[in-house]
Amino acid sequence: VPPQEPPKILRLDNSVVNRIAAGEVIQRPVSAIKELVENSLDAQSTSVNVVVKDGGLKLIQVSDDGHGIRYEDLPILCERHTTSKLSKFEDLQSIRSMGFRGEALASMTYVGHVTVTTITKGQLHGYRVSYRDGVMEHEPKPCAAVKGTQITVENLFYNMSARRKTLQNVSDDYTKIVDLLSRFAIHHINISFSCRKHGAARADVHSVGSTSRLDAIRTVYGASVARNLMKIEVSENDKACSDFKMDGLISNSNYTAKKITMVLFINERMVDCSALKRAIEIVYAATLPKASKPFIYMSIILPPEHVDVNVHPTKKEVSLLNQEVIIERIQSAVESKLRSSNDTRTFQEQD
Ligand code: ADP
Ligand code: MG
Numbered sequence: 001v002p003p004q005e006p007p008k009i010l011r012l013d014n015s016v017v018n019r020i021a022a023g024e025v026i027q028r029p030v031s032a033i034k035e036l037v038e039n040s041l042d043a044q045s046t047s048v049n050v051v052v053k054d055g056g057l058k059l060i061q062v063s064d065d066g067h068g069i070r071y072e073d074l075p076i077l078c079e080r081h082t083t084s085k086l087s088k089f090e091d092l093q094s095i096r097s098m099g100f101r102g103e104a105l106a107s108m109t110y111v112g113h114v115t116v117t118t119i120t121k122g123q124l125h126g127y128r129v130s131y132r133d134g135v136m137e138h139e140p141k142p143c144a145a146v147k148g149t150q151i152t153v154e155n156l157f158y159n160m161s162a163r164r165k166t167l168q169n170v171s172d173d174y175t176k177i178v179d180l181l182s183r184f185a186i187h188h189i190n191i192s193f194s195c196r197k198h199g200a201a202r203a204d205v206h207s208v209g210s211t212s213r214l215d216a217i218r219t220v221y222g223a224s225v226a227r228n229l230m231k232i233e234v235s236e237n238d239k240a241c242s243d244f245k246m247d248g249l250i251s252n253s254n255y256t257a258k259k260i261t262m263v264l265f266i267n268e269r270m271v272d273c274s275a276l277k278r279a280i281e282i283v284y285a286a287t288l289p290k291a292s293k294p295f296i297y298m299s300i301i302l303p304p305e306h307v308d309v310n311v312h313p314t315k316k317e318v319s320l321l322n323q324e325v326i327i328e329r330i331q332s333a334v335e336s337k338l339r340s341s342n343d344t345r346t347f348q349e350q351d
Contacts, residue, residue: 015110015133018080019159022107028167029056029156030176032108034270036151037184037193038098039105040064042085045148046191046209050181053198055173057156057164061198065148068120071127074140078114078131080106094304098269105151106134111163112156119145181205182220183263183270186297189216213249217297225295228255230341234333242325243306248298250280250334252341253291263297267307271318279331287338300326 026032033050040048043066053059069077076082083102086092092100108114109131119126126145130137157163167173174197181195185207195205210216218226229249236242262277264270277296285292306321320326 018106018134019110021080021103022110023160023163025103025107026111026156028176029060029173030180032056032060032104032112032153032156033062033177034180035099035104035108036060036062036153037181039151040066040149041184041188041191042097042099043067043149048184048191048193050177050193050195051198052174052177052195055167055169055171056153056177057167057173058154059198060153060156061150062152063148063150065146068126068147068149069116069118070120071140074116074118074127074129075136077116078105078109078136079134082106092309095309096268096304100309105131108153108156109134111160112158113154115152115154116149117143117145117151118149119147178204185220186213186216186263187265187268187270187299189213213297217249221295225251225255228252229295229297230337232333232337234329236329242322242329243303244326244329245301246298246330246333248296250297250337251291251295253288253338255295256291257293257295260293261295265299266318266320267300267302267304269309269318270316272316273318273320273323275323276327276330279327280334283331283335283338287335287342298330302326 026035029052033052033056037048037050040062043064045064045066047065049063051059051061051063073084081102083100085097086095086100086102105114110133113130113132115128115130117126117128125142127140128143129140157167178195181193182205184191185193185205189207189210189212192208193205194203194207196203205220207216207219210219214226214229217229228251230252232246232248232250234244234246236244260277260281262280264273264276266273280294280296281292284294288294302320308319
């Protein structure tokens with residue numbers, strides 16, 4: 001066979017580049033909802049309501065009562081890399097908002113049909129406008145609006161047939177969405193959240209601004225969970241190796257479940273940390289074998305410069321400085337909590 005000519009390298013069309021990137025940021029309906037809810041939180045909302053049709057493939061609607069979006073900003077709202085939250089790279093180090101990439105809304109317009117209705121304070125009416133592939137489809141139209149922003153995404157992945165097919169199990173995604181909103185609701189206890197299927201009279205998550213975290217958990221996860229939780233706290237300020245605070249609620253020996261529930265926020269961000277989760281599971285298995293699938297809520301606060309939020313477009317995994325030390329400290333706090341509660345219990349039973 002004669003040696004082949006090397007294939008010619010071509011520059012991809014912007015729309016192709018953007019659609020590929022969009023599929024990475026918005027992996028499934030629940031990832032779109034996470035981005036939208038985080039935008040609502042960044043907009044200082046006190047109420048966030050989610051409606052979903054067909055597991056989010058047909059319709060996602062997130063409504064909030066936040067500060068809204070300026071009329072002048074609507075033309076670039078859904079372009080890639082447009083954001084009100086970051087202006088220079090150094091800002092990333094102290095970023096407090098959930099968003100910063102300016103990619104979420106843009107991504108949604110490349111894989112679905114996005115419509116924004118918004119009103120800012122002091123205005124007599126709001127505006128509604130739809131977007132495709134990053135751009136406005138028409139001039140914003142004046143419309144009635146009360147407060148805040150409503151964003152709808154219709155026909156998600158209409159142009160990605162493989163993705164649509166793999167997501168056909170719609171009830172599964174709705175479960176993930178309910179789970180997501182439940183987690184937000186028990187962390188942000190001063191904000192009311194709801195999540196319902198389109199047309200349903202009842203909401204599947206409904207929190208109404210609780211006075212305590214335990215109340216919020218009772219509302220969202222039920223009394224049987226709330227009744228079996230214990231407070232746990234760790235506070236370290238050894239600047240050299242670990243400087244953090246952890247506040248949490250963890251289940252006792254009466255709580256039994258088929259799988260672990262781990263709700264974790266680090267510096268107010270909802271994240272996953274599989275190493276920490278595993279470490280806690282190990283402690284439970286060793287200390288409370290019959291209750292080895294715990295319910296865990298933890299909020300960890302670290303100096304912002306110890307967290308790298310920029311490791312993944314979905315921002316779901318963060319990496320921490322001194323992660324091993326932090327995990328070890330939390331692990332031993334959990335262990336002594338479980339041991340002492342177990343001791344009291346045996347003591348009481350003997351009484
Ligand atoms: P990011 O959150 O990273 O800035 P997004 O694409 O999610 O990027 O949003 C772009 C911008 O749109 C935000 O920076 C914010 O100014 C505005 N925005 C989005 N959603 C809302 C909302 N619900 N309320 C007010 N402003 C919003
Ligand atoms: Mg955002």
